[in-house]
Amino acid sequence: MNITDNEIIELFFNVARMNRYIPSRDTEGDNLRPFMGQYRCLFFLEDKHEISQREMADALQIRPPSLSELLSKLEEKGYVQRVPSKKDRRSLMVSLTAEGMEEVKKSRKKQKKVHSDMLASLTDDEKRTFYALLNKINNHSARGEEH
Known part of the structure; x- marks a missing residue:
């Protein structure tokens, strides 16, 4: 079987x-659930706890x-x-x-x-191989960006 690089990358993407839309899949009929971009903000805040809106925009490149x-949409939900910063009242803390x-x-x-369901068809050895290959691609790509 002759597989092109393009076919591999297309399948990878x-x-x-499929993974990007996992959180926003609505299985409970709740139409107030956030969309993927909103989840990105929520997950970011989970890690940062509190951050200025400007720093958040810079970090997320938004x-x-x-x-x-x-x-605003996340506040509505x-x-x-968002509260004014104690250090600088002009700045909002999120x-x-x-x-x-x-x-x-x-x-x-x-x-x-x-994620478990996505990988359920793989054996433990296949998972280790898959991880090693993704890690190798990731490391190669990261080195390429440095040059």
């Missing part, structure tokens, strides 16, 4: 695209007006809060609410199950 719109943290926990749980 098809699998990656234009400040676009981030502001995303955060009760997942984030953090998860209790509901936001609960949404992140539910999404992480769902994500873990879907």
